[in-house]
Amino acid sequence: RKEVEQDPGPFNVPEGATVAFNCTYSNSASQSFFWYRQDCRKEPKLLMSVYSSGNEDGRFTAQLNRASQYISLLIRDSKLSDSATYLCAGPYRGSTLGRLYFGRGTQLTVWP
Amino acid sequence: NAGVTQTPKFQVLKTGQSMTLQCAQDMNHEYMSWYRQDPGMGLRLIHYSVGAGITDQGEVPNGYNVSRSTTEDFPLRLLSAAPSQTSVYFCASAPQGSDTQYFGPGTRLTVL
Numbered sequence: 001r002k003e004v005e006q007d008p009g010p011f012n013v014p015e016g017a018t019v020a021f022n023c024t025y026s027n028s029a030s031q032s033f034f035w036y037r038q039d040c041r042k043e044p045k046l047l048m049s050v051y052s053s054g055n056e057d058g059r060f061t062a063q064l065n066r067a068s069q070y071i072s073l074l075i076r077d078s079k080l081s082d083s084a085t086y087l088c089a090g091p092y093r094g095s096t097l098g099r100l101y102f103g104r105g106t107q108l109t110v111w112p
Numbered sequence: 113n114a115g116v117t118q119t120p121k122f123q124v125l126k127t128g129q130s131m132t133l134q135c136a137q138d139m140n141h142e143y144m145s146w147y148r149q150d151p152g153m154g155l156r157l158i159h160y161s162v163g164a165g166i167t168d169q170g171e172v173p174n175g176y177n178v179s180r181s182t183t184e185d186f187p188l189r190l191l192s193a194a195p196s197q198t199s200v201y202f203c204a205s206a207p208q209g210s211d212t213q214y215f216g217p218g219t220r221l222t223v224l
Contacts, residue, residue: 008152032211043202043215044155087154091211092170097162098143098206099170100213104154 003027004090006103013110017078021106023088024070033071035062036087038105044087048073078110113138116216118203124222125193133188133219135203142208144186145170146178148199149218155202161186193223 006023013019025033032051036044048055050071054063061074071090075082085105092099119134137144145160157170161180175197177189186205190197200220204213 006154034211034213043217044213045215046212049212089213092157092160097160098141098204098208098211098213099145099157099160100155100211101157101171102147102155104152 003092003101004088004103006088006106008104008106010107010109013078013108015078015080015110015112017110018074018076019078019108020075021073021086021088021108022070023072023103024068025090026069027090027093028066028069030090032091033062033064034089034100035060035071035073036089036102038085038087040084047086075108078108080110080112083108083110115139116203116205116214118201118216118219120219121217122220124224125190126224127194129193130189130191131193133190133201133203133221135186135188135216136184137186137203137205137214137216138184139205139207139214140183141205141214142183143206143210144180145204145206145213146176146186146188147202147204148172148197149202150199158188158201190221195223197221198223 035047038044048062050062088103089100146158147155159178203216
């Protein structure tokens with residue numbers, strides 16, 4: 001079983017919609033998780049970190065469910081500019097040594 | 113600060129050729145990593161380093177070598193390129209005690 005598994009989508013939603021992505025993880029010892037955003041042909045950039053129960057930043061909310069071992073990303077009031085691939089990530093083999101295990105990414109397209 | 117820089121941006125090799133992908137960071141980060149990204153596969157960890165003189169293998173290390181003689185630089189060497197190594201390569205760094213990765217812009221490698 002992969003350390004982090006992610007639904008690849010794609011998700012196609014209209015502007016203003018609410019969309020949610022989920023990732024499951026296998027290493028119960030992992031303490032921190034991340035959501036990265038990647039635009040086409042660009043490097044991933046950190047969107048949000050999740051260290052405990054959750055994190056909120058404007059229209060974006062990330063949550064961690066330790067009992068069920070999944071993390072989620074909720075985007076409210078979607079904008080055209082939210083179109084991108086969203087990658088979830090957790091510590092590689094549960095460590096905190098700056099190395100991550102990434103999911104395969106979920107592609108989001110927001111249409112007008 | 114330039115952040116994480118990678119050279120070259122693009123490279124075409126013939127099977128059997130060797131080359132070095134360069135990565136440098138000016139943020140004094142202890143942790144550095146190399147990932148490859150293939151369509152539908154997300155990012156996979158190749159090698160990582162927790163400090164100068166210390167390196168270790170990640171998920172897909174075969175065919176690649178690394179060294180870390182300074183904190184700033186973390187080159188990735190392809191010893192004998194194969195078509196299966198056609199990919200986009202990202203270098204990343206993180207400060208000590210953090211899993212937050214800062215990515216370089218990537219190198220697009222094609223092996224014919």
